[in-house]
Amino acid sequence: MIHIAARLGDGSTSIEVTGHEGHVLEGRVCAAVSAITQTAVLGLQQIALQHPDIVSIEITEES
Numbered sequence: 001m002i003h004i005a006a007r008l009g010d011g012s013t014s015i016e017v018t019g020h021e022g023h024v025l026e027g028r029v030c031a032a033v034s035a036i037t038q039t040a041v042l043g044l045q046q047i048a049l050q051h052p053d054i055v056s057i058e059i060t061e062e063s
């Protein structure tokens with residue numbers, strides 16, 4: 001089961017994606033969710049690089 005928790009607040013948004021699809025569709029749904037999530041992060045990185053005086057991004061890799 002893939003679980004997506006989105007929190008929308010006054011001026012803030014957070015999204016947490018956890019879990020795995022399992023064997024139901026051979027990973028296609030999991031791959032799609034991962035691709036969308038990673039594309040959003042990469043896009044935000046690029047915006048932060050182009051506008052460092054307006055946008056900052058912090059990405060932490062956990063093991």
